[in-house]
Amino acid sequence: PAQKQAIAEAALKYVKPEGKVFQYGTAGFRMKADLLNTVVFAVGLLAGLRSKKLSGQWIGVMVTASHNPAEDNGVKLIDPMGEMLEAEWETYATKLANAPLEKIADVYDELIKEIDVKMENPARVAFARDTRASGSRLVGVLNAALTATEVEFADLKFMTTPQLHYVVRCKNTLGTQYEYGEPTEQGYYEKLAEAFKRVMKGVKVKGALTVDCANGVGGPKLRELIKYLPSAEESGLDIKVVNDDVINPDSLNFECGADYVKTKQRAPPSSKAGALDRCASLDGDADRLVYYYVDESSVFRLLDGDRIATLAASFIGDLARNAGIAQKLKIGVVQTAYANGSSTDYIEKVLKLPVICTNTGVKHLHHAALRFDVGVYFEANGHGTVTFSENALKVIKSTEPQSPAQQRSLESLQALVDLINQAVGDALSDMLLVEAILAHKGWSTKEWLATYTDLPSRLVRVEVNDRSIFKAYDAERKLESPAGLQIKIESLQSRYNKGRSFARASGTEDAVRVYAEAASRSEADDLATRVANAVR
């Protein structure tokens, strides 16, 4: 009762936006930052319950809106192993966020009964935020909710989203056989840098890498990471940090960053990179990464999440073979419908690895990746990572090398396990992975691009009256409703050489997305336009 009172009192400080329905989606809650106070308050309450339900394990709360414009913000929960919040709890979050403020303490009580939370359990929550101006206010709200419910908390200040996922996993595995690392930002840098050094044994990176940090939290964090990495003379890795202005709040994600580069299919206008210079872009919270360069004919060349996935899968496949353990490791790749058809072909036909297609949203990919011993998953937009099963870890650790070459491969695999952030897609970790693989293969971005040729593709955003009528199935590659639309799309795509198209309701925006690819640029554009018209 005292707690109920405390919640009710704390809640009264905020005003719930009228007529707004909140929904915990693939990216948690995300919207204009002014509308978020009561949502963050609700998330704070729920984080405590989630921790109690899991016997006091640490739960993470990240305040970020990733690649969205500076005036937006968002909030999402992180489960104990650094994974996305369990699906069932998304509905609890939605319920609590939509409760009228004067009833929020009652809804909280009802949830305790519904979920069967043992309230005598301890509760622990770790939170962090990106560099958005609204972040400090929202963290204040979070603090109020955690204080009202007497939850123990750790305010980790500014962090990239993957850093918080890492810390949460570390805190919960500390002292167990699954210990993941030191649960601090410094521990994160030390782990990555140490693993990178081991992976780089005997090889060197060629040529500088320019990293566009979207003017977000990734900028200062990358600068920090660099302090721990071997010097450019030692490893060849020479990182030039650009777009790392976190002082001017409006510059965040503005004409830069991974989402800009991927959707506009061009380098940031501010880029001073010359022909063939290797470039990379992070997004606003540093969980997405894409590579690119401008070739000798000034053509922009993108190396997106599909490319990173194929590069990683091919490298890990080679290492497993060279280490003599290929038969013991089931390696696979997980993609979404947005993966370029050529990448899927390449993985299946050249790398000879199985591919699973899942719904959009990394939690789906992550889940599917766990079905493999080594699961490589990436969304085309550059969000992804690699997971290793317990069996994989055991095989990698316990295999006795029969030759120096086998030993080197086993050591590299071992180092990759530590270099890769297995909790979640992590742009900084993925960047070191790509740099290390290119160094091992002796490849420039040009050779990387030459592995296969992307089919020209087009992504169109279509505004509709009610996107909820667009119901998809088959990993969102087909529509069951509205009736008749799927047949229309199929008849359209059959008219184009290598034509493939689908439409689905966005999980993060009020729109339907249409994707189309075909053998030529004009065919892909044409197909996208026709399908978009059929959707309207």
Ligand code: NG1
């Ligand atoms: P929606 O809005 O559901 O298409 C977008 C991205 C996803 C994922 C989520 C979460 C595309 C086409 N979609 O989802 O890949 O990253 O945002 O951030 O890029």
Ligand code: ZN
């Ligand atoms: Zn992001």
